[in-house]
Amino acid sequence: MELDERQRAYWRSNLRLTFTLLGVWFGVTFVGGYFASALNTVSFLGFPLGFYLFAQGALLVYLAIIVIYVLAMNRLDRRYRFNSRH
Template sequence: MNEAPASQRDPVVRRHWRRTLVLTLSLLLVWLAVTVVTSLMPGTLNQWRFMGFPLGFYFAAQGALLVFLAIVAVHTVLMNRLDRRYREERKSAGQV
């Protein structure tokens, strides 16, 4: 009666879910690092220059937004690849 649903017992589903979580958490850590570094350490970042502007200013104005867009793009590409692999594993296991 307390048995887990078949989808939770399936190793292919569990592996896909674990990979999805690892990818999502990794990209969230990048997002957090960029957010924290740009907001809490502008003085340290301003020691370097990028395109003639202090690095802290550049990250606050444009750099962080570009990183956030890159995170979305990376997530989309990697999730599509992961989902494709999941579908192939399910087909090879005969679970279509």
């Protein structure tokens, strides 16, 4: 099946969004986790600050990634006139 130009543009936009959000996920999960130990000298609510920021902050960023993906894909669907209901 050959894709037309509109479908290729939609797919490129979809991949760009996906890879960008995966980059954010990677940064929060691995880079943030790597540097979280440097913050453990400070305590917050009885927990080391690095642990608290990593455990709680990462969850908020993951939730934001999901919300951004849903909103951006809905906007892409409208822009390229794709109906998500089959």
